[in-house]
Amino acid sequence: MKKPLIIALDFAGKDEVNRFLTHFENEKLFLKVGMELFFQEGPSIVYELKEKGHEIFLDLKLHDIPNTVKSAMKGLAGLGCDMVNVHAAGGKAMMEAALEGLEAGRGSGKRPFCIAVTQLTSTSEQQMNSEQLIPVTLNESVLHYASLAKEAGLDGVVCSSLEAREISARLGESFLTVTPGIRLLTDDAGDQKRVATPKFARAEGASAIVVGRSITKSENPFEKYIQCKQSWEGVLNEA
Ligand SMILES: O=C(O)c1cc(=O)[nH]c(=O)n1[C@@H]1O[C@H](COP(=O)(O)O)[C@@H](O)[C@H]1O
Numbered sequence: 001m002k003k004p005l006i007i008a009l010d011f012a013g014k015d016e017v018n019r020f021l022t023h024f025e026n027e028k029l030f031l032k033v034g035m036e037l038f039f040q041e042g043p044s045i046v047y048e049l050k051e052k053g054h055e056i057f058l059d060l061k062l063h064d065i066p067n068t069v070k071s072a073m074k075g076l077a078g079l080g081c082d083m084v085n086v087h088a089a090g091g092k093a094m095m096e097a098a099l100e101g102l103e104a105g106r107g108s109g110k111r112p113f114c115i116a117v118t119q120l121t122s123t124s125e126q127q128m129n130s131e132q133l134i135p136v137t138l139n140e141s142v143l144h145y146a147s148l149a150k151e152a153g154l155d156g157v158v159c160s161s162l163e164a165r166e167i168s169a170r171l172g173e174s175f176l177t178v179t180p181g182i183r184l185l186t187d188d189a190g191d192q193k194r195v196a197t198p199k200f201a202r203a204e205g206a207s208a209i210v211v212g213r214s215i216t217k218s219e220n221p222f223e224k225y226i227q228c229k230q231s232w233e234g235v236l237n238e239a
Contacts, residue, residue: 001113001176001207004030005198005229006057008180008212013040014048021052023222032057032210033081046079056081057178057210061117063087066097073101073114081112083178085158088116088145095152113176116149117158118142121181124193138194139163143170150175160194161201161209168205180210184227187214198232 009031011017017037031054033045038060046056058081062069069086076084086098095116102111118141119128125138134141142163147170149157156176159167164177179201181192189195190213201209211228218224230236 003202003232004055004208005225005232006030006032006178006208006210007215007225008032008034008059008210010034010036010212010216012036014045017045017049020216020221023220024225028053028055030055030057030082030208032059032212034059035061043079046081050080055083057083057085058112059085061085061087062098063090064094066091066094069094070097070101070104073098074105077102077105077109077112078107080109083113083115085115085117086154088118088149088157092148092152095149095154099153113155115156115158115176115178116145116152116154118145118149118163119159121160121179121194122191127193139166143167146171146175156207158210161196161204161206162194164201164206165204173205176207177205178208178210179206180212182209182211182228183214184224184231198228199234199236202232202234 007029009017031049033056037045049056062072086095098114102114119138128134128138142159146157146167150171158178160181161179164179167177181195182198183189183195198209209232215221215224227236
């Protein structure tokens with residue numbers, strides 16, 4: 001994977017997506033289809049975006065018993081997306097089952113990357129301690145989930161940029177760290193708690209960044225995309 005900037009298509013339906021994509025005429029993009037869009041449009045949104053030449057991260061964050069996740073992944077493997085995810089909190093057996101499902105369903109196609117969400121970037125350490133009753137630091141919890149994902153054979157994790165460096169140091173550079181919670185300095189963080197700029201994510205060795213509202217809610221999405229890309233590539237001097 002060549003350090004992509006992944007745009008989160010958090011839209012209510014195809015019309016909004018198509019309107020958004022008119023700003024990107026000739027660009028081949030890496031797009032994230034999440035629950036909001038997929039639950040409205042189903043598999044056809046993946047087929048249509050693939051048809052246009054885009055790469056797709058299908059972000060459905062599966063979290064269920066191993067057998068159910070295995071069967072669901074078997075179905076998702078046939079959609080032709082490039083990346084899928086699960087919640088690491090579902091456990092090692094569930095993550096192994098996810099991979100088995102993907103292998104079983106891929107046919108002659110390539111297996112999509114499978115990554116595990118560690119602690120959501122909207123979660124703070126205080127929240128994790130008091131609501132999830134996990135009595136360690138947020139960093140320790142993320143590293144623990146990342147190690148579990150690696151043991152299960154997954155390709156990487158979703159984490160914040162603040163944890164990317166340590167995960168790579170412990171689990172290797174080839175273990176993917178996909179980092180949402182990305183904002184330029186002047187952007188509103190919204191519900192995100194563990195936030196950083198694209199440039200910071202790159203400096204910490206993140207494999208990919210996921211950018212949603214900073215681009216999708218911008219008055220000029222293409223210009224904002226280029227700014228984020230330049231920050232990610234170290235061209236724009238954004239701290
Ligand atoms: O798995 C994800 O993509 C994800 C994990 C996580 O910990 N935090 C997180 O924000 N995301 C997703 O990344 C996107 C971030 O969107 P913005 O906050 O608008 O940039 C959303 O689509 C989230 O669903």
